[in-house]
Amino acid sequence: MQKLAIQGGIPLRGEVRISGAKNAALPIMCASLLTAETLRLTNLPDLHDVGTMRKLLQQMGVAADTATGEITFRGDKVDSWEAPYDMVKTMRAAILVLGPLVARFGDAKVSLPGGCAIGSRPVDLHIKGLQAMGAEIAIEHGYIHAKAKRLKGARIFFDIVSVTGTENLMMAAALADGVTVLENAAREPEVVDLANCLRAMGAQVSGDGTDTITITGVEKLHGATHRIMPDRIESGTFLVAAAATGGSVTLHETCADILETVLEKLTEAGARIKVAGDTIHLEMSGRPKAVNVRTAPHPAFPTDMQAQFMALNCIAAGSAMVVETIFENRFMHVQELRRLGAQIDVEGNTAVVRGVERLEGATVMATDLRASACLVIAGLVAQGETVIDRIYHLDRGYEHIESKLSQLGANIRRIK
Numbered sequence: 285m286q287k288l289a290i291q292g293g294i295p296l297r298g299e300v301r302i303s304g305a306k307n308a309a310l311p312i313m314c315a316s317l318l319t320a321e322t323l324r325l326t327n328l329p330d331l332h333d334v335g336t337m338r339k340l341l342q343q344m345g346v347a348a349d350t351a352t353g354e355i356t357f358r359g360d361k362v363d364s365w366e367a368p369y370d371m372v373k374t375m376r377a378a379i380l381v382l383g384p385l386v387a388r389f390g391d392a393k394v395s396l397p398g399g400c401a402i403g404s405r406p407v408d409l410h411i412k413g414l415q416a417m418g419a420e421i422a423i424e425h426g427y428i429h430a431k432a433k434r435l436k437g438a439r440i441f442f443d444i445v446s447v448t449g450t451e452n453l454m455m456a457a458a459l460a461d462g463v464t465v466l467e468n469a470a471r472e473p474e475v476v477d478l479a480n481c482l483r484a485m486g487a488q489v490s491g492d493g494t495d496t497i498t499i500t501g502v503e504k505l506h507g508a509t510h511r512i513m514p515d516r517i518e519s520g521t522f523l524v525a526a527a528a529t530g531g532s533v534t535l536h537e538t539c540a541d542i543l544e545t546v547l548e549k550l551t552e553a554g555a556r557i558k559v560a561g562d563t564i565h566l567e568m569s570g571r572p573k574a575v576n577v578r579t580a581p582h583p584a585f586p587t588d589m590q591a592q593f594m595a596l597n598c599i600a601a602g603s604a605m606v607v608e609t610i611f612e613n614r615f616m617h618v619q620e621l622r623r624l625g626a627q628i629d630v631e632g633n634t635a636v637v638r639g640v641e642r643l644e645g646a647t648v649m650a651t652d653l654r655a656s657a658c659l660v661i662a663g664l665v666a667q668g669e670t671v672i673d674r675i676y677h678l679d680r681g682y683e684h685i686e687s688k689l690s691q692l693g694a695n696i697r698r699i700k
């Protein structure tokens with residue numbers, strides 16, 4: 285199993301290009317199932333999850349051709365409507381084929397994702413939404429089997445804000461008969477990126493970016509070209525890494541508007557931030573100040589940045605409270621950070637972090653994607669060598685992370 289070895293204590297300095305967003309790329313790739321014409325996607329990140337989604341779509345009969353920096357998908361020969369357990373267990377986002385398949389082909393069989401390291405993560409809201417649109421759903425042998433002659437528009441209220449739930453139903457509604465209104469919908473920028481792609485394909489969607497999204501179904505969607513938005517979580521991760529190491533970095537091809545709360549928290553921690561066009565520059569001198577964070581759906585602080593801020597707080601001046609309100613088990617990184625010398629107490633969904641002057645390198649284990657990113661940041665700060673095991677989690681969501689960090693001066697290498 286591959287590991288990362290980091291010699292810490294070097295401030296990150298330099299420039300780095302931000303990749304396309306994993307969480308926008310995955311639903312948008314599934315939108316290729318909604319049309320028989322060609323969907324051309326640019327700025328797709330080279331990530332393990334993108335490879336898995338491409339393989340899943342190909343298994344269904346979608347043709348996927350790569351040219352420099354883009355992939356074209358063509359769904360004119362889709363002959364399988366099944367997402368098998370093997371695929372879904374490695375990538376929960378595979379659930380996003382459910383809405384498009386039942387909307388276009390009237391039939392879909394998708395493995396239930398089950399829980400994962402960060403929580404139980406049910407998909408009941410996806411299922412209830414499709415049922416409200418007239419789908420008949422049976423749960424058999426660990427699979428969701430959905431059938432519908434043609435989905436019908438419906439008014440659907442989400443009890444809990446769900447990002448992929450919103451995206452799945454938005455795609456299903458695009459080909460339904462009549463108007464669908466999604467209430468208490470997710471407002472994440474990736475939902476807006478999907479809506480932009482669907483509109484380019486001829487869908488009638490409005491209200492994305494607010495908590496009420498209205499979709500008027502059409503008979504058919506057509507081909508389109510769409511550029512995947514920049515990854516706000518990758519951007520935030522590099523900024524926190526620079527702040528924690530007392531460095532100075534410039535991110536290119538990113539977007540400050542979708543990072544508002546993260547930039548506010550970094551400023552509160554003492555970083556100086558300048559935004560110009562699609563670049564963000566961060567400079568940090570001295571020790572960061574501890575900052576409280578509380579995760580919640582967009583536009584509040586993102587859960588996918590919680591672990592990285594925990595690493596920053598570990599070496600900050602003062603104490604901070606980190607409250608996780610989205611996932612019930614997203615503190616798995618705490619015990620690994622403690623191995624590096626961090627002082628963290630956890631009670632329920634709240635962690636109290638008391639900043640220490642220095643962390644010390646050790647061998648640690650990554651448990652999920654953002655926990656891995658948090659350990660990389662801690663390793664960049666710690667004195668001596670940190671070895672991070674199980675880094676396959678990192679490859680799901682960070683494009684060429686060690687070469688990007690090396691470019692910024694970090695001493696980091698992949699070992700067997």
Ligand SMILES: CC(=O)N[C@H]1[C@@H](OP(=O)(O)OP(=O)(O)OC[C@H]2O[C@@H](n3ccc(=O)[nH]c3=O)[C@H](O)[C@@H]2O)O[C@H](CO)[C@@H](O)[C@@H]1O
Binds near residue numbers: 376404406409445611
């Ligand atoms: C591929 C992708 O975009 N992944 C993101 C997406 O995950 P994902 O879309 O899976 O997360 P959700 O927004 O659905 O989850 C939010 C909360 O709702 C609960 N829930 C969700 C659906 C459901 O049917 N029933 C239910 O109870 C979940 O268990 C969780 O507690 O949003 C999360 C929250 O911003 C991010 O951490 C993930 O990176």
Ligand SMILES: C=C(OP(=O)(O)O)C(=O)O
Binds near residue numbers: 588653654681
């Ligand atoms: C939790 C995440 O992803 P996923 O929903 O794909 O597991 C993440 O990107 O941090």
